Amino acid sequence: MRKPDPNMGKVRVNNNKIKLRKGLWSPEEDEKLMKYMLTSGQGCWSNIARNAGLQRCGKSCRLRWINYLRPDLKRGAFSPQEEGLIIHLHSILGNRWSQIAARLPGRTDNEIKNFWNSTLKKRLKNNTSTSSSPNNSDSSEPRDVVGGIFPVYEHDIMTLCMNSSSSSMVTAGNQFDPFHLLNNRYNMTDAPACLTQGGMGDTFYGDYYGILEPGKIGLEGDFSLSPLESNAAHNSIDMKSNNNHYNNTCFNNTDQSFKVADMFGLENHHLQGENLRMGEWDLERLMDNIPSFPLLDFQVE
DNA sequence: AACCCATGCAACCGCGGTGGA
């Protein structure tokens, strides 16, 4: 962590230009930006920086907001489900962190990139050294889509999808208070309570875990829900997420049955048993077929 | 206690894309 600039708060003028601050953000700066974003919303980032009274460049403000202050951010350790999804998406997308992040609600590209570089990369490397599995690579290029990781994690991936609605910080009956969160960022003793508030933390994948029927899960098998379970899941999701987009993507499925292949748009590709690589198939089409995760309740356009 | 090293992560940098003048 970088030290906050000792000149923090001082407006330094040089050649009629305000010297912009760099380095770590102070709590005061965070509060300014947070308040401005919540009251005045979007716009040109350089204007935001100016209007919020920050001696920061717009770029820095944008980064701070996206990676740290956004109320919809889910902080804390990655769940095994998220890990699995990251590994799988990385196998498809390579180092396209923003695209991976777009499918992990509440996570930022920076966070995922750091997690990959610091943890997953090493773990996969170790696995490679202890097994002959071809699925582990630290390459920035997409790997074969037919990977042993996928069968291990597909249940988790789907579970994550099911649970992604609860990633919202605004949930029915539990209104999220961004200022509470902001305060808690500097009050570590209170952090766990904050992070689990509103469906975060432990409850992120705890609520609906086990809805899917593991026995029916396989690379080419259906993720089937019984009508009762499906309705229960659906109702819970609607109630918790308050997010129509969600219902239009993942689970507005009247057949109550869908395939992983459908979900990831792979049915005509790797599931046929060929080792297709990025660039050999239509990435755009593939990504179009990957369901969007629910738009976050507090979105930055 | 002091030092070294590995790790995690916030933030910066540079580049390419885009849209408006």
Place this chain on the structure above:
DNA sequence: TTCCACCGCGGTTGCATGGGT
């Protein structure tokens, strides 16, 4: 068409921290 400002992304840096010696 060119220029410029802005945005978004991926790679990289550098600091704090914790563990080992």
